[in-house]
Amino acid sequence: MTHDASSEPVYRTDSLIAENIDAYLEQHQNKGLLRFITCGSVDDGKSTLIGRLLYDSKMIFEDQLASLESDSKRVGTQGQELDFALLVDGLAAEREQGITIDVAYRFFATEKRKFIVADTPGHEQYTRNMVTGASTADLAVILVDARKGVLVQTRRHSYLAHLIGIRHLVLAVNKMDLVDYDRETFDRIVADYRAFAEEIGIEDFTAIPISGFKGDNITAAPSPNTPWYEGPSLVEHLETVEIANAAAQARGFRMPVQWVNRPNLDFRGFSGLIASGTVKPGDTVRIVPSGKTSSIKSIVTFDGEREEAVAGQSVTLTLADEIDCSRGDVIAAAGDPPQASDQFEATIVWMSDEALKPGRGYWLKLAAQTVTATVQEPKYEINVNAVGGPGEHLATKTLGLNAIGVAELRTERPIVFEPYADSRALGGFILIDKMTNATVGAGMLHFSLRRAQNVHWQPVTIDREDHAGLKNQRPRVLWFTGLSGSGKSTIANAVEQKLNLMNRHTFLLDGDNVRHGLNRDLGFTEADRIENIRRVGEVARLMTDAGLIVLTAFISPFRAERRMVREMMEDGEFIEIFVDTPLDVAEARDVKGLYKKAREGTLKNFTGIDSPYEEPENAEIRVNTVDMTVEEAADYIVSKILPLK
DSSP states (O other): OOOOTTTOGGGSOOHHHHHOHHHHHHHHHTSEEEEEEEEESTTSSHHHHHHHHHHHTTOOOHHHHHHHHHHHHHHOSSTTSOOGGGGTOOSHHHHHHTSOOSOEEEEEEOSSEEEEEEEOOOSGGGHHHHHHHHTTOSEEEEEEETTTOSOHHHHHHHHHHHHHTOOEEEEEEEOGGGGTTOHHHHHHHHHHHHHHHHHHTOOOOEEEEOBTTTTBTTSSSOOTTOTTOOSOOHHHHHHHSOOHHHHHTTSOOEEEOOEEEEEETTEEEEEEEOOBSEEOTTOEEEEETTOOEEEEEEEEETTEEESOEETTOEEEEEESSOOOOOTTOEEEETTSOOEEEEEEEEEEEEOOSSOOOTTOEEEEEETTEEEEEEEOOOSEEEETTOTTOSOEEEOOSSOOTTOEEEEEEEEEEEEEEOOTTTOHHHHEEEEEOTTTOOEEEEEEEEEEOHHHHHOOOOOOSSOHHHHHHHHTSOOEEEEEEOOTTSSHHHHHHHHHHHHHHTTOOEEEEEHHHHHTTTTTTOOSSHHHHHHHHHHHHHHHHHHHHTTOEEEEEOOOOOHHHHHHHHHHSOTTOEEEEEEEOOHHHHHHHOTTSHHHHHHHTSSOSOBTTTBOOOOOSSOSEEEETTTSOHHHHHHHHHHHHOOOO
């Protein structure tokens, strides 16, 4: 296997790069950019196809070709021929197994257009990687092995691509060389796929018979091996399909503000990427969610001021009026602004090994907005591997790794949004674990829940400051946390007695007592524990609004939920008190006999035995009931929180 790069121009990069880099850059600057993905089942030839596209579009340098020849001999799967998949499968594990694990992005260009292609994994366990690659794509190339036909993963990836909103689909029937370019085989696969596509709502797709290895119907020249095929080659189709930015320009103007630009006292601009529409100086705009209006004074870019800006461009806008506008707000056409809400229905793709915790607070990032969001128990999970095709609904209480479900969620404050079907920029979001900062989910907003639009804050005359002033004290939440048997309730009761003698207005919320009434419908699963603490936090917050000092005695085993309650309160009003008692000491006390039942297996999900307890990392107060009596602990806590005004 030898190739003389100097005698075969197809293997050379554009000579203009070496001769005049400025001219090359100028030539390519105004070309449209199409983002697309390749997907399908394992070993359908996705990486080989991308390697062929890079090879035929002259995007392989001479040293890369030499390396490809060497690697093809050593670990290739095509005998003595070039294994184009090795240009894309960069991970060692991928080369050893002959599969794609991670998402590999590659750039190439033709005379008409630039491309960024994502090679996404075919294995089911890497579905989250496929979703990541598809999230920014305009087009999906669904590969099918001509020998195998439409498989489960073909259906799965087609459904995901359709779900994520990819408008252009190409059914690339690959490896036609291995079935002697048989037209009947191609027609049968296309008919099978069309029947499936209609079931899930895919209205149109383009079918092309190809061979990624041999190069049939990849570039502009029609293949002599498929004289019966009269449609475009893959590259021809990629060069002419509508780009998302072109469609976005026809919609109403929206620009999420990513940065308020204040280089000096005389300039105040708002920078961001235009998500849709066009804008010109003089256009009337509305700031959402505040609703304030103004007009565009100027459009500023790195190259100077412009008379117009369109979707896909990053610009800085200055306004004619001094109005409040900050990061996360959206500048929109005044007559057609987006909505703002705090409750939604959404489709969620779960991307973490740790399952979704309904009721737990996650960071939600949408455009330039970051808020705390809680996801309710899913309405259902979508079975994308159903025998008759994806879409079957399954009952579930949570979502595991790679699961896709529909659920309601709420945010701590209204966010600006549009349904994902109308706008990826304002309808797609990610969920982030507050503890690890890891992205755990991705989602697509369907619509705002009607009740979010009908429920408003009712203004009141007597506020929390009035209530607190009447009681001559500052509201506080004294949050006692610790293992069962640690002494939380006993110490909290003693602290309340001391505060009562000091004429302080208090109320004690005890874990057992609350479960007899407010939370009697909840069990002790992880999800129920989260909801238990959320409800208690809301009640405690209302009581602080009444000016009270609230004492709570709950195991509250998870840091995330204790942090959630802290974030509900005013700064400085949440005091975490860790009643630090070793497990063996708490178990030895076992006043209620609960540890004994847990050890015997008759009491499930018991904290410290078969359910975890996460100790506070930075509690304001820590008491050790091994070294301190109840009286000493109560005196210490009161001394730490004084003065109470």
